[in-house]
Amino acid sequence: MSVEMLSSFPKELTAEVDTVVFDVVGTLLEPSPSVAKAYKNSAETLGVTLPEADISKRFSVAWEKQEFFDSQQQPAFRTSRRREYERWKQIVCEVFEGYTVAEKIFEDLWLHFGKPSSWRPVAQGCQLLEAAREAGLKVAVASNFDERLLPLAQCVEPLIGIENIFASSEIGWRKPAVEFFRTVESRLGKDPRQLLLIGDDPRLDIAAAQTAGWKSMRIQ
Ligand SMILES: [Mg+2]
Structure with missing residues (x-):
């Protein structure tokens, strides 16, 4: 599913979903300057x-x-x-x-x-993050960004306060590996059907999440 401006999640997408997992680059943050x-x-x-x-x-x-x-x-x-x-x-x-x-x-x-200071928030991603919280869903972050993401997440909005941040080099796999998704599931203690990935990349996020049995939503 692709979204442009969305303030709440369609029910059919979140029926079984417990946690919304966000990609970072291009979804919640973008480089500034380019x-x-x-x-x-x-x-x-x-x-x-x-x-x-x-x-x-x-x-x-x-x-x-x-x-x-x-x-x-x-x-x-x-x-x-x-x-x-x-x-x-x-x-x-x-x-x-x-x-x-x-x-x-x-x-x-x-x-x-x-x-x-090299990053700025992506408005649409921030809006979806807010919508997930308002819908009572848990949120997490799973990114191909390496461990530089972990200290960044403590001081860059909208990542501040998100408890579960998964970075590729720390978990040992990159998207689109199915093992990346399996590791996130096991760390969160969830089944694939309980997880929804929101990301910007058709292959690394959307197709990969679907292969892993997750739901997915593309930000554009
Ligand atoms: Mg991305």
Whole structure:
């Protein structure tokens, strides 16, 4: 199901649901400035000038390459703190391939995206979070963001006060692995049918949640 502006949940969607689990990036938070702008700013402080449009294109290619790499591992989409660090290093170094300061840009960006001031709330996601609470449902967060999310969640709205925050590197799996969803279920002590995932990504959130037997709702 896709939603545009919604202030309450359709009953058929939440009949058995006990907990609404939110994705983070693109659902509750978005980078501010944008990813391309942040990359451009970091690069400029290190003497590299690349247009945002080029950065965006290179970022998409580099991101997909890492996604493909993870999909080919045995088991697929297993992750760790080290793998998440390495994934982002590879992505940034590929965006700035050929520049000697690429690793320095990565180190700067790694810190940047761990800062509360680099993120802003997504209005629609915040509204759905509020609607879930008003409907008497529990809420949790499950993200492919690594463990940098945990300290961020303590000081960035709308994450403050959410008790159950699951980050990929901490649980050892990335979405779309079914094990990611099974781990969240077992930590929450719920059955798949009691869980509704709200996310922005058709594959990593919506299709993956459905495969795991969860209900899902896409934010756009
Ligand atoms: Mg997302």
